[in-house]
Amino acid sequence: xxxxxxxTSEFNxxxxxxxxxxxxxxxxxxxxxxxxxxxxxxxxGILYFRFVYGIGFVTNLNQYYPLGIWIGFDVxxxxxxxxxxxxxxxxVYVMRMEKYHSIVRVTVLNGLLAYIFxxxxxxxxxGRPWHIVNPIIGNSFGYNSVLFLVSWxxxxxxxxxxxxxxxxxxxxxxLEKARKFLSGLTLGAxxxxxxxxILHQSGLGALFLMAKPKIHPLWYSEFIPVMFVVSSxxxxxxxxxxxxxxxxxxxxxxxAGQDHHRYEEIILGLGKGAAITMFVYYFFQALLFxxxxxxxxxxxxxxxxxxxxxxxxVLIPCFMYAYAVRNRNLGILKVAAVLxxxxxxxxxxxxxxxxxxxxxxxxxYPSWQEIVVTLTVVFTEIWIFRWxxxxxxxxxxxx
Amino acid sequence: MDRRRFFATAGTAAGTLxxxxxxxxxNAKEGKEFVGVLVDTxxxxxxxxxxxxxxxxxxxxxxxxxxxxxxxxxxxxxxxQYTVVNxxxxxxxxxxxxxxxxxxxxxxxVAMCLVNAMYKTKEGPVTWNxxxxxxxxxCMVACPFDxxxxxxxxxNPRIMKCHMCYERLQEGKKPACxxxxxxxxxxxxxxxxxxxxxxxxxxxxxxxxxxxxxGEQEAGGTGWLYLxxxxxxxxxxxxxxxxxPYPEYTKQFLxxxxxxxxxxxxxxxxxxxxxxxxxxxxxxxxxTETGADE
Amino acid sequence: MEYxxxxxxxxxxxxxxxxxxxxxxxFIYLVRYLSGPGKKDSAPRDGxxxxxxxxxxxx
Ligand code: SF4
Ligand code: SF4
Ligand code: SF4
Numbered sequence: 001x002x003x004x005x006x007x008t009s010e011f012n013x014x015x016x017x018x019x020x021x022x023x024x025x026x027x028x029x030x031x032x033x034x035x036x037x038x039x040x041x042x043x044x045g046i047l048y049f050r051f052v053y054g055i056g057f058v059t060n061l062n063q064y065y066p067l068g069i070w071i072g073f074d075v076x077x078x079x080x081x082x083x084x085x086x087x088x089x090x091x092v093y094v095m096r097m098e099k100y101h102s103i104v105r106v107t108v109l110n111g112l113l114a115y116i117f118x119x120x121x122x123x124x125x126x127g128r129p130w131h132i133v134n135p136i137i138g139n140s141f142g143y144n145s146v147l148f149l150v151s152w153x154x155x156x157x158x159x160x161x162x163x164x165x166x167x168x169x170x171x172x173x174x175l176e177k178a179r180k181f182l183s184g185l186t187l188g189a190x191x192x193x194x195x196x197x198i199l200h201q202s203g204l205g206a207l208f209l210m211a212k213p214k215i216h217p218l219w220y221s222e223f224i225p226v227m228f229v230v231s232s233x234x235x236x237x238x239x240x241x242x243x244x245x246x247x248x249x250x251x252x253x254x255x256a257g258q259d260h261h262r263y264e265e266i267i268l269g270l271g272k273g274a275a276i277t278m279f280v281y282y283f284f285q286a287l288l289f290x291x292x293x294x295x296x297x298x299x300x301x302x303x304x305x306x307x308x309x310x311x312x313x314v315l316i317p318c319f320m321y322a323y324a325v326r327n328r329n330l331g332i333l334k335v336a337a338v339l340x341x342x343x344x345x346x347x348x349x350x351x352x353x354x355x356x357x358x359x360x361x362x363x364x365y366p367s368w369q370e371i372v373v374t375l376t377v378v379f380t381e382i383w384i385f386r387w388x389x390x391x392x393x394x395x396x397x398x399x
Numbered sequence: 400m401d402r403r404r405f406f407a408t409a410g411t412a413a414g415t416l417x418x419x420x421x422x423x424x425x426n427a428k429e430g431k432e433f434v435g436v437l438v439d440t441x442x443x444x445x446x447x448x449x450x451x452x453x454x455x456x457x458x459x460x461x462x463x464x465x466x467x468x469x470x471x472x473x474x475x476x477x478x479x480q481y482t483v484v485n486x487x488x489x490x491x492x493x494x495x496x497x498x499x500x501x502x503x504x505x506x507x508x509v510a511m512c513l514v515n516a517m518y519k520t521k522e523g524p525v526t527w528n529x530x531x532x533x534x535x536x537x538c539m540v541a542c543p544f545d546x547x548x549x550x551x552x553x554x555n556p557r558i559m560k561c562h563m564c565y566e567r568l569q570e571g572k573k574p575a576c577x578x579x580x581x582x583x584x585x586x587x588x589x590x591x592x593x594x595x596x597x598x599x600x601x602x603x604x605x606x607x608x609x610x611x612x613x614g615e616q617e618a619g620g621t622g623w624l625y626l627x628x629x630x631x632x633x634x635x636x637x638x639x640x641x642x643x644p645y646p647e648y649t650k651q652f653l654x655x656x657x658x659x660x661x662x663x664x665x666x667x668x669x670x671x672x673x674x675x676x677x678x679x680x681x682x683x684x685x686x687t688e689t690g691a692d693e
Numbered sequence: 694m695e696y697x698x699x700x701x702x703x704x705x706x707x708x709x710x711x712x713x714x715x716x717x718x719x720f721i722y723l724v725r726y727l728s729g730p731g732k733k734d735s736a737p738r739d740g741x742x743x744x745x746x747x748x749x750x751x752x
Contacts, residue, residue: 056551063477063548066536094667096674127534127549127556131514140514140531146649147537148513149656187671195663199656206652210507210541210645213637225652272727279723283716290708326729 017173021391036379043376046369047124055127058369064357065364067125072352074121074377076204077345078114080228083236085111085161086197087273093190100266105168105394106247107240110385112161117381119154124373146206153200160193172392201232208351216355218297218306221288224351230284234277235344237270238317241337251389268325271333274340275321278314285310302358309350313343433504433523434568435614435622436577437593438497439600440634441607442584445470445495447484452579453499454480456564470495473635478548481561482576489629496634497576497585499561500525500546501614502622505644508538508547516558517547523590523622524563532558543618543640563622593624600626619644 050058061068088107091097123129134140135151142148163185170179202225212220221227244267289295297303320336323329346354353364366374389395447464454461460479462469470486475498477483482499506525508517516532519525527547534556538547550556564574572578577585586593594615601608613625618640625631632638 052554054550054552054554054556059551061551063475063539064545066539066549090667094671094674096671125535127536128529128532129534131531131533134514134531134533140516142513142515144510144646144653145513146652147511147535149653151513191664191667191671194667195660198663199659202652203656206649207511207537208540209648209652210511210543212645212648213543213640214540222648222651275727276723279720283712286712287709290705290712293705322723322727325727 032382036383039372040376040379040383043373046373047376050124050369050373055125058367058373060364060367060370062364064360065353067352067356068364069349069353069366069370069374070121070125072349073345074374075118075125076352077348078118078121079204080201080232080235080344080348081239081341082111082114082118083197083201083232084240085164085236086194087233087236088240089164089190090194091273093187094194099269102262102395103240103244103266105165106243106389108161108164109168109388109394110239110243112158112165113381113385113388115154115158115161117377119158121374121377146203146209150200150203150207153196153203157193157196157200160189160196163189164193168392168394197232198229202226202229204228205351211356214357215351216297216302216358217292218294218302219347219350219355221292223284223288227281227284227288230277230281231344231347234274234281234340237274237277238337238340238344241267241270241274241333242341245334245337247389247395251395264328264330267330267333268328271321271336272325274337275318275325278318278321278340282310282315282318285314302355305350305354309343309346313339313346317343432589432591433622434563434588435502435523435590435593435624436563436574437586437588437597437624437626439584439586439626440494440496441626441628442582443484443495443497444582444584445484445486445493446581448579448581449497449576449585450480450482450484452575453482453561456567456575457481459559476500476546476548476560478550478557478559481559485635487629487634489633491628494627494629494634496625498635499576499623500563501544501618502561502563503618503645504620504622505618505646507541507543507618507645510646510649511537511541513537520565522565522568524565524568525560526562526565527558527560529557534558541645543637543645590620590622590624597624597626616642618642619647 046058055061059068059070085108088100088104092100092104123132126132135142135148136155163182166182167179167186170176170182205224205226205228208215208220208224209222244263248263294306298307317336317339320332320339324331324333324336357363447462447469450462451464453459459481462480470484473485474483482497484495484497487494487496502523502525506517506519509515509519509525511517512532513535514531514533516528516530517525517538518528534549536547536549536558538558539545539549547558547560549558564572564576567574573587574585577587586596588596594612597612597615601610601612607628608626609628609630611627611631613627613631613636614621614623619642625636627634630638
């Protein structure tokens, strides 16, 4: 029939189009490629051993440290850093601040990829990953489990983010009707996505609520979930500034025609948001400090480590952000973003790995294989990111 | 009171007692009451027959009790053994302590498991189901006693922990380790009865025991109970676990999840509506700069 | 072993409220600092997301 014929030709067109787009573009021997390709290959090799001989074969995990950096860094930290997507969609679609519209697409793409890869890292860490559908298809719902909620929220949030990003894909594939339809769903997807984000950002903290006797009291409190949500806001903002800075250099030609002044306005605005959130977060920490009577604990090495995180990597970057915004100093703004990100990484790693079983003599530290696999995850994500932005209208312009 | 009345009263009392016993027995038969094991460390002679019996019963690594000198150093349950016996040198001489899953009343591992692979049976034992388990190992994070152990060197790792010989209990038998104990250090029964026996032992020998029954309250109460002659922190027990059942720590969060799901979308929609109006006004005032691409 | 003694779980409440007051004082200062002389060209708009709203709330 007529429609089928149109369907087939349409399909052929799309298929040949995708084939065209799959081919690499540009130079191959960039420094990034030279470093990342061997690491990715090595990582894949390590993963082979991990699936054949078991997790213990390539990691330093043991009976007392069941979670290493695959969870502590890839999943828990990665998700916090991907918080930018929900913050920006909130600002643009709910608060309707048009100023930030131009970074929505790239931020959502970053968030989506981060979730895909970090949730992917989760499956690397699962002992029996082929059972991963169990909590989803309903043969065994552990309603009483925080992890159950987190896994559902991950899944749903990835779907909502895919929906938020889908208009871009439709535009790329030149499907005008689909693009219109998908754009219409954006506000709903955004609202749902923000709600899910609040829940799983806090849920990742709530996973550790039952580890009360194992986490150093400077990092444990019943408010871990709240702290995780609040810090994910400025983590996301700092990450956007950080990535924006890099993208600005690397994808300069894609951004051509975008007013530099406007870009500056945007990241200063983000810095302002970060300064305020960090200030609030710092006072949350201070409140917990008083509430949990932590002053008895800060006189030893763990105490200094805690102060480094809370003062050195929260309060100081907060002031730097404020100073940078007031004086329109992008250099300091970027340093502040890096420090804030380090603070987030440290905080998440402290809760999940470093201050976990702080009383042990034989502490867990990651094996080189764990680090290589972590880098593999990060690099693969960057590869996919690069593939998408050089093809789809992510930065607002088609190449 | 005359003699007949006395006998009548006594008879009724006995009858009531009997009746009570019977209904409890009925309850127990229906599996409504939790069972557990009382470990009296003052009776344990360190023969490790329980280790052997457990490993034989469940196809785990069977230790060579005569020659391996395992008592010389501290051991922990592992992915090869559900239970181990340790020797502690204390002021009251050598004390032997068997260690295995405590079978918490409100088990942290069960609350953490997202697929109900860790499962609290109505009889009390906490069991593990390999058909469901994802191997996420969060049960190991949650367990305050560090009991679940993963088989890290397997492509298909199991989570290994004592399940109080659930299959044997179903057949009406006692746990293998209890049956093997030659010194009567392990006693299997309902927790209610075990508590009475434990208290009776403490009160009738107040100098022999410390006046605490480990497991009565710890982590919300456990199925396995311990009696000791020396304070429990000297024989490898954590005494800082508190008496709150561990799942309680996540209760608040779990309750707030539906609240957020009800509330926040509505709030966001409202905010979005409000900000929409504001923009209209602004645009009519002449502020038109937008970066919209939709 | 059980001990029965009095534990005041709200001992730190006074200090916490004190901290809250410090926070408000400093927060107002921070927001005013942030919307300081840096914003020459975008003064009519309320600036950034959070900052803008905060300022609005203050008026
Ligand atoms: S002791 Fe640990 S493994 Fe055993 S029931 Fe309690 S929480 Fe679960
Ligand atoms: S490792 Fe298995 S039993 Fe333990 S929490 Fe995860 S799914 Fe449940
Ligand atoms: S109850 Fe059964 S599984 Fe548990 S330690 Fe004893 S013999 Fe082993």
